[in-house]
């Protein structure tokens with residue numbers, strides 16, 4: 001597997017405060033990777049070191065085989081910084097075009113890339129607008145477009161959907177999912193629900209180190225069912241008759257957790273949905289596995 005990031009003994013202080021302490025980390029190419037941690041845990045600091053925006057005090061930081069911050073990473077590493085800034089008085093397309101040119105693209109290729117990334121974040125209609133005319137969420141989308149210029153192999157996104165409306169947040173998640181076929185995303189976010197939908201691996205930053213890696217976000221064989229009303233009692237004996245059911249647990253008033261033999265019954269979820277339909281029982285959500293929140297905070301970490 002291709003190693004995209006390799007940190008060994010990475011240490012960064014701000015004043016007397018050690019934010020990253022002898023941190024070791026390897027990131028491989030593949031499905032999006034989540035970076036989580038409490039406020040002030042050092043997520044932005046870690047991403048900033050990987051981008052070369054700030055220098056570590058100690059340690060080795062290799063990104064795509066180069067030292068972090070190396071000019072060789074231009075166009076190969078994309079980043080959405082937490083507080084990305086643009087010149088407020090210049091047009092969107094003009095700024096993206098200029099950034100693409102800085103990456104070494106020809107004028108024609110820069111135009112093409114500008115159009116592509118603006119379309120990805122649904123800002124084509126605003127291509128000629130000045131940044132000052134954009135809302136906060138639109139500026140965020142522009143910053144994401146900038147991170148995707150040149151089809152980088154690795155993209156670091158710091159709180160990508162914070163401030164986006166639900167529709168554009170979903171569109172961005174879909175976009176990340178599609179682009180993940182050719183590009184590895186590292187996403188720092190406090191939105192565990194979102195990370196759960198997107199990411200294959202979760203890195204938890206705590207006390208300056210990567211404390212926990214949850215290798216698999218979704219676990220086959222476990223479904224969580226969120227119901228709308230408490231009138232589901234007649235469902236319980238019928239659940240026991242579903243082929244492949246191993247056990248079920250009433251987690252809370254409106255939430256059930258079902259364990260099933262995934263090797264034997266691949267379409268257990270479909271059967272469950274059919275049963276709910278037959279019994280006329282409304283549900284709010286059906287999702288796989290223990291939640292990321294449970295894995296991170298209730299598994300004896």
Ligand SMILES: Nc1ncnc2c1ncn2[C@@H]1O[C@H](COP(=O)(O)OP(=O)(O)OP(=O)(O)O)[C@@H](O)[C@H]1O
Nearest residue numbers: 014015017019037038039040041042043044045046
């Ligand atoms: N330029 C700086 N000067 C001094 N201290 C800083 C600087 N940047 C970050 N810090 C401190 O480093 C620590 C880690 O900050 P960082 O922004 O990396 O955390 P974070 O995990 O991204 O937090 P959040 O989830 O709140 O965005 C915090 O205590 C912060 O106050």
